[in-house]
Amino acid sequence: MxxxxxxxxxxxxxxxxxxxxxxxxxxxxxxxxxxxxxxxxxxxxxxxxxxxxxxxxxxxxxxxxxxxxxxxxxxxxxxxxxxxxxxxxxxxxxxxxxxxxxxxxxxxxxxxxxxxxxxxxxxEYHSAVDYMRGLIDSGELGDIQYLYTQRLNLGQVRTDENALWSLAPHDISIIFYLLGGKEPAEVSARGQSYITEGIEDVVFCSISFKDKTMAHIHVSWLDPHKTRKLTVVGNKKMAVFDDMESSEKIRIYDKGVGVNPDYRTYGEDLTLRFGDITIPSIKMKEPxxxxxxxxxxxxxxxxxxxxxGYNGLRVVKVLEAAQKSLKSGGKPVTIAEG
Missing domain, CATH: 3.40.50.720 (NAD(P)-binding Rossmann-like Domain)
Structure with a gap:
């Protein structure tokens, strides 16, 4: 006890x-x-x-x-x-x-x-996020090329911190959890203060990783939709986690772009693959x-x-770099190692 x-x-x-x-x-x-x-x-x-x-x-x-x-x-x-x-x-x-x-x-x-x-x-303790991590670790999605998240709502406006520091820690921590040990290289962020002067209520943040993986985060207190969504794009399949769905929180799309083995015609060497959409059954537990x-x-x-603590430090380092980028109008900021 x-x-x-x-x-x-x-x-x-x-x-x-x-x-x-x-x-x-x-x-x-x-x-x-x-x-x-x-x-x-x-x-x-x-x-x-x-x-x-x-x-x-x-x-x-x-x-x-x-x-x-x-x-x-x-x-x-x-x-x-x-x-x-x-x-x-x-x-x-x-x-x-x-x-x-x-x-x-x-x-x-x-x-x-x-x-x-x-x-x-x-x-990081959400059953659906754990399932997404399993999809990535198993190789079912292939090599992860990019991710993007949306955490939007109308309201819950704060005056002591901006939307970046209030909302983005959730998404940055998920991205790190899903990508395992991949190291971020630089961050850029742009935002605007529409409600309270000097407190950004809308922020777009992009993270570039050393292996060319990209992640994009959109957070806002000023949006007509309440959205909690994560999209992961691999070179084999794609997956979407929608936390606003009551039961069908994850959809796996067997979609992608392949190379046509017949190179005789210029410009037709790429093929689009449209396969099934899978909705897995996930046993949910309160995160x-x-x-x-x-x-x-x-x-x-x-x-x-x-x-x-090291997990928390990684997130804070990205937030720090993103805040610096915000104040410089979106200029990319390198994330220091260690």
Whole structure:
């Protein structure tokens, strides 16, 4: 049994509290939030859970083994650092921090403290994303040529971070998870602030990898459609993951471009292949439950979690480069190694 404390009961915190309170492998001891009204909600739903406005009450509680941080992104570094220095395992919502330097510092602190550091890259624990990873690893799609994602909605506008930092961490983490160890080379991004001056609510971001694979990300708070879609194009087949579909979340297209063996006619050496569309049956599980269970299991076994600190650092490095590109009008920015 792992004793857990949650920091932050605003937008996402209630979902985390629910899962850690319900899981048999964890014991939710306390919840911290600066808003007393939020703490009243916690107490009404979970009378046995301690509530506090003081973070030190969690960090100084010797019975708490792990801290889950669901506060604003700007607070992630300071809170995670305090938790790790207090000897607590830490799960931090995305993004890990707002800079690669502070992300590296958290990794170093966690390693020295012998603590688990995990980032809440939720969609890496999605059953459909796992299925897509299996398609790629099996070679069914062939060599991956490019991917593109769309994460669009009308609303949920933020003023403390732009759409890039708010939405794109999901897609960047999925792209890295699906492509395995492929290393990104450079990033370019363009966006615009239509609602709040200086806060880009629409962003188009492109990532180039060293092996010529490309990935394109479109995020927006200003769109008529609520879209959560990923398309993967291989040289054998193509696949689409549509998270807005209730049941048929993945479609595999047996489509592609081949070379015509008859080269006698100029311009007719390419052939298009139109095959079947397959809709696999996937046993779905709540991604957040899978993510929370993975955190607890990592603590119990001492194994490095899937979305560990290095995973979070890779995402932050791309976000940093994309932000720099945004401010320079879309100029490509090289991603530093290490």
């Amino acid at each position: 792992v004793n857990v404390g949650v920091i932050g009961y605003g937008y996402w915190g209630p979902n985390l509290v629910r899962n850690y309170e319900q899981m048999p492998e964890s014991n939710l001891v306390a919840c911290c939030d600066l808003n007393p009204d939020n703490l009243k909600k916690v107490k009404a739903l979970y009378p046995k859970v301690e509530v506090t406005q003081q973070i030190d009450d969690l960090l100084n509680n010797p019975s708490i083994d792990a801290v889950v941080i669901a506060s604003s992104a700007a607070t992630h570094f300071d809170l995670a650092k305090k938790a790790l220095l207090a000897g607590k395992h830490a799960m931090v919502e995305k993004p890990l921090t707002l800079s690669s330097d502070t992300s590296r510092e958290l990794i170093d602190i966690a390693d020295k403290a012998g603590c688990i550091l995990m980032v809440g890259h939720l969609l 957040l439950r899978a993510e929370c269970e993975h955190f607890i299991q990592s603590i119990q076994t001492g194994q490095r979690p899937r979305s560990d």
